[in-house]
Amino acid sequence: MDEAGFIAALRGLATDPAARGLADDAAVLGDLVFTHDMIVEGVHFLPGDPPGDVAWKLLAVNLSDLAAKGATPIGCLIGYPLGDGAWDHGFVAGLGEALAAFGVALLGGDTVRHQGPRSLGLTAIGRAPIAPSRSGAQPGDRLWVTGRIGAAGIGLELARTGRDGPELAAYRRPQPRLAEGRLLAPIVHAMMDVSDGLLIDAARMAAASGLGVAIALDLVPVCGDPLGAVTAGDDYELLFALPDGIDPPVAATAIGRFAAGAGLTLSDHGRAVPLPDRLGWSH
Amino acid sequence: MDEAGFIAALRGLATDPAARGLADDAAVLGDLVFTHDMIVEGVHFLPGDPPGDVAWKLLAVNLSDLAAKGATPIGCLIGYPLGDGAWDHGFVAGLGEALAAFGVALLGGDTVRHQGPRSLGLTAIGRAPIAPSRSGAQPGDRLWVTGRIGAAGIGLELARTGRDGPELAAYRRPQPRLAEGRLLAPIVHAMMDVSDGLLIDAARMAAASGLGVAIALDLVPVCGDPLGAVTAGDDYELLFALPDGIDPPVAATAIGRFAAGAGLTLSDHGRAVPLPDRLGWSH
Numbered sequence: 001m002d003e004a005g006f007i008a009a010l011r012g013l014a015t016d017p018a019a020r021g022l023a024d025d026a027a028v029l030g031d032l033v034f035t036h037d038m039i040v041e042g043v044h045f046l047p048g049d050p051p052g053d054v055a056w057k058l059l060a061v062n063l064s065d066l067a068a069k070g071a072t073p074i075g076c077l078i079g080y081p082l083g084d085g086a087w088d089h090g091f092v093a094g095l096g097e098a099l100a101a102f103g104v105a106l107l108g109g110d111t112v113r114h115q116g117p118r119s120l121g122l123t124a125i126g127r128a129p130i131a132p133s134r135s136g137a138q139p140g141d142r143l144w145v146t147g148r149i150g151a152a153g154i155g156l157e158l159a160r161t162g163r164d165g166p167e168l169a170a171y172r173r174p175q176p177r178l179a180e181g182r183l184l185a186p187i188v189h190a191m192m193d194v195s196d197g198l199l200i201d202a203a204r205m206a207a208a209s210g211l212g213v214a215i216a217l218d219l220v221p222v223c224g225d226p227l228g229a230v231t232a233g234d235d236y237e238l239l240f241a242l243p244d245g246i247d248p249p250v251a252a253t254a255i256g257r258f259a260a261g262a263g264l265t266l267s268d269h270g271r272a273v274p275l276p277d278r279l280g281w282s283h
Numbered sequence: 284m285d286e287a288g289f290i291a292a293l294r295g296l297a298t299d300p301a302a303r304g305l306a307d308d309a310a311v312l313g314d315l316v317f318t319h320d321m322i323v324e325g326v327h328f329l330p331g332d333p334p335g336d337v338a339w340k341l342l343a344v345n346l347s348d349l350a351a352k353g354a355t356p357i358g359c360l361i362g363y364p365l366g367d368g369a370w371d372h373g374f375v376a377g378l379g380e381a382l383a384a385f386g387v388a389l390l391g392g393d394t395v396r397h398q399g400p401r402s403l404g405l406t407a408i409g410r411a412p413i414a415p416s417r418s419g420a421q422p423g424d425r426l427w428v429t430g431r432i433g434a435a436g437i438g439l440e441l442a443r444t445g446r447d448g449p450e451l452a453a454y455r456r457p458q459p460r461l462a463e464g465r466l467l468a469p470i471v472h473a474m475m476d477v478s479d480g481l482l483i484d485a486a487r488m489a490a491a492s493g494l495g496v497a498i499a500l501d502l503v504p505v506c507g508d509p510l511g512a513v514t515a516g517d518d519y520e521l522l523f524a525l526p527d528g529i530d531p532p533v534a535a536t537a538i539g540r541f542a543a544g545a546g547l548t549l550s551d552h553g554r555a556v557p558l559p560d561r562l563g564w565s566h
Contacts (some may be wrong), residue, residue: 116399
């Protein structure tokens with residue numbers, strides 16, 4: 001059984017509508033929203049990343065899933081591999097900062113002895129009166145994105161090469177778009193967070209909606225090289241579909257349009273651009 | 284920072300009353316109950332345990348926490364380390380059996396690449412109209428336990444030594460006492476599950492309640508050697524405090540009594556028995 005087979009088998013078990021076929025950012029049960037994301041040393045963070053920043057990121061990536069469903073966080077439970085005293089101390093300090101910054105209660109969790117690369121899990125729980133899916137985009141909808149894309153990717157390169165710069169914070173201490181998510185949820189046709197890269201995530205929204213999507217690269221607000229930015233991950237901005245003619249109630253940029261069909265197409269100032277080989281991260 | 288220091292620091296962050304000071308089996312927020320327990324290869328299960336049984340156990344140990352709070356399970360989210368195709372296949376098959384057996388919905392989760400010993404996490408969510416704590420025992424309350432203690436400990440020894448026997452199932456496929464927990468929750472003063480050993484868990488209930496507890500070893504329904512049974516773990520029975528004179532509405536045995544003071548005392552047919560050096564598992 002390969003990874004795709006395993007996920008398919010899990011989907012076969014996740015028959016409750018609340019699970020949304022394991023194809024959305026989070027599970028939605030009544031007004032409750034649940035998500036559980038893990039981050040692994042060497043995959044989702046660098047061994048040299050400060051432990052307080054790892055704690056922040058662990059909480060932030062889960063809260064970003066809640067933001068994508070318009071949810072207000074209630075609390076979280078953590079699964080933590082204990083090991084190195086100094087690392088653990090830094091982690092718990094950063095966790096405290098992140099919980100306070102986002103107003104989230106630590107409700108519980110478990111600690112185990114750490115062996116091998118660290119693997120950290122967190123379950124975040126929120127409430128949302130209306131939780132949009134990522135599969136509801138309609139033909140003619142415009143595709144919007146909050147913020148600016150690519151800073152985290154530049155930050156990752158700085159971290160990898162031991163350099164400093166303002167983009168390090170975007171990589172290490174992402175800011176989930178909770179307030180924006182709450183405002184957008186009641187009016188969007190579809191919403192998700194940009195975690196693996198703008199192009200791959202937009203392609204996923206289009207596929208989930210049974211549509212194609214065209215993105216104008218020149219309209220995407222980017223940091224650095226545009227193609228690099230739209231294929232970098234970890235931005236944790238919100239990507240959403242709105243009917244043509246409706247402007248979002250938050251700062252955001254229209255970058256594309258959904259249409260009948262399938263797949264992702266890219267243009268730059270009206271000229272077709274070939275898709276890069278890699279649309280983003282596929283862990 | 285050592286493990287105790289880390290847990291103390293986490294408790295300092297878990298100030299929301301719903302967290303119950305991270306000192307209960309689960310978090311309780313309104314009528315919602317949340318728990319997150321991990322199991323680690325070589326610590327909570329043996330590398331040779333069948334993967335389907337590991338899946339069963341991962342779900343069961345979390346549902347046992349819900350049972351201890353009188354909760355009916357709603358669903359779960361899983362954190363899974365992908366790696367070995369045959370193992371993963373066996374795991375997902377066992378997970379399907381366990382979800383069906385307990386009527387629990389798989390709502391979500393995350394998969395990561397597996398490196399080193401497997402570490403699996405699961406968050407279980409339930410609802411309970413009344414969720415007793417483990418800290419509410421009163422002086423004069425009798426201490427009760429469901430079922431029989433020690434079978435899982437014998438099963439672990441069988442598994443360790445590659446032998447077969449009926450107790451293997453108690454170790455590998457524990458049955459959380461969900462129905463009993465629901466019936467008991469409205470009437471008990473305190474309740475918890477027996478996961479680390481009857482003696483250590485009873486001592487924890489007494490300490491949480493600010494009391495002492497005396498246990499009559501000869502009254503404890505055991506499999507095998509009594510002292511071995513009451514210090515073995517993994518039984519997932521329910522341990523609860525009821526006012527003297529009230530009989531529980533489920534099959535259970537009165538094995539002790541709470542009194543003002545502190546600590547655990549043990550007797551056998553009325554004669555004091557010294558406490559064993561090890562009261563149970565302390566991971």
